[in-house]
Amino acid sequence: MSRERNLAKIAESTFSKLDKVHSEIFTMTYGAIVTTLVEDLDNVDEVNAQLDKMGHNIGERLVDELLAKTGLNPQPDMRYVMEIVTRVGFRIYLGITPTLSNWNADSTTVTLSFRDSALSDWVELPHTLDDLSYFQLVCGVIRGALEMLGMKVKCTITADKLKGAQTTDILVELQEVMQAKFYN
């Protein structure tokens, strides 16, 4: 069985065993967090930084649970790890399966794209918040998750659906392979 189909199967079987809730509560909670941060903090860069930080913590915790529930134990192989993050992780925790494209020759950079996500349902960004990166949390999640799996990455949002793009694209670039926290 191909690795993709295997992961898809693992995603479905893991998902079926977990407690579930409909995404609205998640969407609304994230919305409340973002709008509160916008009110509290002086500038939008601080909001983006805070969302990234929260995402990082969330990524670490979710990967912890993900590995425990799936029994997966991946080596720091960027391709495989990104497949796990997208086909299993994002599917279970965000209800979406992003596509991975534009892998470079040595598999150290890739673009993750998605159209819809539970985070952004019904969200319309006001024009006064052009620099707000609503999806910054996702960048943090990817960074946190991959760090737990032994890879330090940099994430950059290169296209944002809330700002008119067709899809939201995140460029993920490997910076360093290190001792996975998970193994410690």
Place this chain on the structure above:
Amino acid sequence: MAPTPLAATSTIVLHNEMLQYTLEKYPDSAIERVEQMGFSIGLRLVERLALASTRPLLGKANDVVMFICKDFWTAAFGRQATNLRQQRGVFYITDNAFPWIINVSRGGPKDAAESTLRSLILSFASAVIGGALSSLGAVGSVVPNAHGDQVEFTVTGQFMA
């Protein structure tokens, strides 16, 4: 995108980040802040839920509370409330394994931080329920009472009908 089922963990973990951030940055007004967020969430959630029903509740106390225990509880917490009791116009809604606190420890002498977190989550949850009730025409208070994972919410209020 149509609402889709997610692992309940996502929401729990998101709450955790929000609560920790609030506690760190605003230790003296944490409760008010999470209540404010919770109320808004409850209100907006109910607007979506009320869309699915074809019969307006029109503020009738029993209908509203049933809706809260079933439709709303499922949307907010992932399951229906376990028990509903009414006494002299006050409603007592019980969830015997309240999903939002299940993984937060009971709190003992060494767990002061977790105990604070627990009570903050309960304030947050009560505000979400309060926002829901408010949008259905009820004005009043929601007070949580927890014993381990079981929580009883006392709903005192004035309903439209």
Place this chain on the structure above:
Amino acid sequence: MSAIFAVALVGPKNSPLFFQTFGDVVVLNLQFVVHAALDVLDEKIQDENREDRRKDDNFLGLLQTTDRFKVWGYISSTFHKILIVAAESVHQADIKVMMTKIHALYVDAYSNPFHPIGRPIHAATMTKEVEALATAVVLPMRAV
């Protein structure tokens, strides 16, 4: 002539949330019409509360009728009210469909975390979509 003259959405305390007119109409007159129809709507819900509840529906039916227009009403469980002022010959079925769609539109606007609850809805999407709904309603042809 347009089939739909005005669409209004008001909040729980009859706070104005959305108001749009279509075609060559006198806006002020329509605001007055909607205002008066709201009183009729409020009376109607009070009645419904005392009667047998089995028949009730979000759609409240006809609120007012004149030889030039009809006013239709709708209420949600959250006490949001939708009023449509339409040409007298427009079918109830078309109005009912429109009401349900407008309900969905305002709920979507409310689901936007950047929209402050209770304030008038200025979402570009809502204005555009309501206009599309209004212009899609066809004036029934009269039998020759």
